[in-house]
Amino acid sequence: MRITLVATLFAFLVGMVPPVFAVENSGVGGKPANPRNDNPRSQSIFVYELEPGKTVQDAVTLINGTDQPKTVEVYPADGQIASGGAFACDQKADKRDQEAAWITLDKESVELPPASEQKVDFTLTVPKDASVGEHNACIAIQAVEAPAASGVNGVQLSFRSAIRVAVTVPGKLSKELVYDSLNVKRQDHKLLANVAVRNNGNVSLDTTLDTKVSNLLGMKVETISGEYPVLAHQRAEFNFEFKKPVWGGVYRVVSTATYNDDQGSSLGEKSDNRKTIRSSKTVFVVPNASALAADVGFVVLVALLVWRWQRAKVLHRKGKSYTVKDGDNLQSIARVLGVRWKLIARMNGIKAPYVLKPGETIRLPQKAIKKLAAKKSAKSTTKKSTKE
């Protein structure tokens, strides 16, 4: 009986307890609730093309990816430009007196259980006097956390997520991108390229930036590419880190920027009308220690070889002719003159096996011959005086 009861209870528990799945903590945030199939950008941000006075109704999905229940605030915020020209959003404490004022959310906060999501509807109305071109705002999402204790020394950090809301008011749209600057500096073992472009148009431009480092022969050393939005009427700046070339020398950094030049296509739409602009800079890179040693060694070796070749030419030009006799070889002639046999070989272009033919005329170093003549003369003078 006891066994039956235990078995029964076991079967009950196994059958009734739902399976548990592990929750991966991916934070609190949101995404567009109704992305459009015709515009892939709408998967990640809100993209609209609206005439002045028009309204659109949409929704944002709030997500609690944590394992704790959260009170989540959602609010519109005006767009702003952060350092380097990147898109950013005003704080909750800031006034909503620009594009944020176009957005009305049905709710300001929701209670989300762990690993759950919920849609919040909103309407967006473009004012009748809105200017032609692109306007940007944000929908910000933030979990309510306990306020940090005051008087605690230092910076207290909080976090939020935001989704860009891009509204294009149709009309005379202009697209123009220019290079503002390209600077390259050496930093530790890196080359840091700072690229700045300026969007003179009235819509943002998804810009593909390719920055390439190549040597003087045009051979590519390294390339970094990426597509970045450059907001209307803004300057955007990007830092690209390259590995410092080992061998050093003169290098060329070339940056090209390509964007959709089709005045009729809006954000996220592809077009074959692409325009490319470019900028370049030349930079000298000091080689690293071992490469520098190899470079110096190479230069010294080449200089030595050139010097030896030149010296052989000069000696040959200024040398004295000599007819090879029976029994002569390079070593015996060199020994008499007091010079190295390889010098005589180089002067006369004699290659291995370095054989001399009797009767052949070769050139000998003039100085060595003069020295030899002086020696002989001194010897014979000494002999004469000894005889006398």
Place this chain on the structure above:
Amino acid sequence: MTKTGLLKKGTALLFLTFAMGATAFAANNSNLTQSITSGTLAADILDASRVAVGSPSAALSSKTFSFDCQHTGNASTGALGSASQRLYIMNPDAADNGWTLSIAATGGATTRWANGGATQFFDFNDPTGTNPGCTDGGDADNSAGQITVDANAGTLTADCGSCVTTNVTKGSSAAFNQGTTDSVTLLNAAAASNDIWRGYLTGATLSQTIPAEQVPDNYTLNLTLTSTAL
């Protein structure tokens, strides 16, 4: 079988029925389906085990009272992101065309460093002075002081199976400047960056100019980090 035995067996059968009722019987040709939806772009301070750090903060170096402005090499410094408090950013296929991570004062551009009693203040975004931040400028408050943030001095590390830091660039050194630079970019991810990505930033530097004769006390400034899908 006795009545008691019957009762026990009946009860057991009842329980078994409940247990079996909670169980689904698969048909001969059923398909199992599983939906995996994308999560949300988010940032947080996590420790080395990826556990959220309570009350995340960034301490700045303590400075002694001075009759002179303490700036540049003498400024109060700290780091955003450390080995034990990593500044994590997670993109679980939420932002497919790039994202940014920026930092700004939670209270907006007019907020200031404040002591516990909110009786003493100094600024974080006033660029005025021969040495920027040493003089109170034309803003509405009567405080000097400026923070410079340099994400480029930090180290970005990818932290997931196949993701890389390619196409995620660190922001240049920038100082807060009221009305001009109210947000400082820490990271900028291109459209070609991994759609599924997790990584962390450590060692981004903070440098705060301390105005001359600033009253000794503990001061706090609240900053918000925003991850924005582009």
